[in-house]
Every structure is written in structure tokens, then in C-alpha cells.
Amino acid sequence: MTIEPLEQLVQSFEIAGQDFSRAGEVSSKIRRILQQIGAPVETIRRTSVATYEAEMNVVIHAQSGRIDLSADRCAIQITVSDVGPGIVDLDLAMQPGYSTASEEVREMGFGAGMGLSNMARCADDLSIDSVVGQGTTVKMQFRTNG
Ligand SMILES: Nc1ncnc2c1ncn2[C@@H]1O[C@H](COP(=O)(O)OP(=O)(O)OP(=O)(O)O)[C@@H](O)[C@H]1O
Numbered sequence: 782m783t784i785e786p787l788e789q790l791v792q793s794f795e796i797a798g799q800d801f802s803r804a805g806e807v808s809s810k811i812r813r814i815l816q817q818i819g820a821p822v823e824t825i826r827r828t829s830v831a832t833y834e835a836e837m838n839v840v841i842h843a844q845s846g847r848i849d850l851s852a853d854r855c856a857i858q859i860t861v862s863d864v865g866p867g868i869v870d871l872d873l874a875m876q877p878g879y880s881t882a883s884e885e886v887r888e889m890g891f892g893a894g895m896g897l898s899n900m901a902r903c904a905d906d907l908s909i910d911s912v913v914g915q916g917t918t919v920k921m922q923f924r925t926n927g
Pocket residue numbers: 834838839841842843863865866867868874875879880881882890891892893894895896897898917
């Protein structure tokens with residue numbers, strides 16, 4: 782990677798909830814940034830998939846949110862925080878196939894209930910903090926092995 786050992790890349794992006802016309806823009810931007818700094822292809826792939834799923838969850842399930850990206854030579858850290866309904870039962874939400882997505886959202890091709898399990902599979906570390914009625918924060922780490 783082209784960033785020096787002690788250097789850190791830090792950037793933030795806003796996500797608009799319910800705006801399907803812009804859905805996926807932030808994860809695409811982050812993918813381009815990771816390509817520019819020369820992160821390993823395999824790390825970029827995992828980070829992009831998981832970040833896209835997290836971004837879509839904000840668009841679909843929350844009112845607004847943001848993604849904070851930080852990267853150094855060893856790892857990429859993605860924090861996705863939103864203002865929204867929160868997750869009532871996290872264990873249930875993590876189960877593949879569980880979804881509260883509306884019929885309308887399912888007709889657009891989302892709501893298979895695979896996002897969170899996909900994120901858990903792609904990330905080296907995943908933690909979710911959620912307060913019902915307030916919002917959700919998802920933290921993910923991706924090692925570069927660099
Ligand atoms: N940011 C969030 N805010 C509130 N609820 C969420 C959030 N992320 C996930 N959930 C809850 O967890 C459930 C499972 O999420 P997951 O991403 O696995 O599936 P999905 O978004 O419903 O469908 P898919 O991701 O396959 O399109 C959601 O249906 C929703 O109830």
C-alpha cells in the first residue's frame with residue numbers, strides 16, 4: 782500500500798436513508814479510495830461487499846447515517862452509524878433469511894435477510910451496537926496482511 786506505516790487515512794461520508802437513487806454511492810467511493818491507496822485486491826473485495834451491505838441497511842432500515850473509513854497499512858476500519866429504529870433482537874437479525882423489509886423493498890430485490898451474515902463472513906471483526914428507537918452502529922475491521 783502507498784500509505785506510509787505511521788500514516789492514517791481517515792474519511793467520512795453521509796448516507797441518506799430511504800434514497801434508493803443514491804444507494805451504493807458511498808461504498809463505491811470507498812472502493813475507489815482503497816484501490817488508489819493500493820490495498821490488496823482480496824481485502825478490497827471483502828471490504829466493498831460488507832460496506833455495501835451496511836450502507837444498504839441504512840438506506841432500507843434507517844433515516845440517515847454515515848460511514849467513517851480509516852485505513853493504515855495493517856487494516857481497514859469501517860464504522861457505519863445511523864439514526865433509525867435500532868435492532869430489537871440482534872441474534873435473530875444475524876440469522877440468514879431473517880428480514881423485516883417491506884414488500885416494496887423486496888420487489889426492488891432487497892430483503893433476502895442476507896446482509897448481516899454476509900458482513901460477518903467478509904469482515905475479520907464485526908461488532909454491532911444498537912439502541913432501539915435511536916440507532917445502530919456497525920464496526921468492521923478488515924486486515925490487509927500488509
Ligand atoms: N441499520 C439497521 N437498522 C435497523 N434495523 C436493521 C439494520 N440493519 C439490519 N436491521 C434489521 O436486521 C434485519 C436483517 O438484516 P440483513 O441485512 O441481514 O437483511 P435485510 O436488510 O433485511 O435484507 P438483505 O440485506 O438481504 O437485502 C433487517 O431486516 C432489519 O430488521
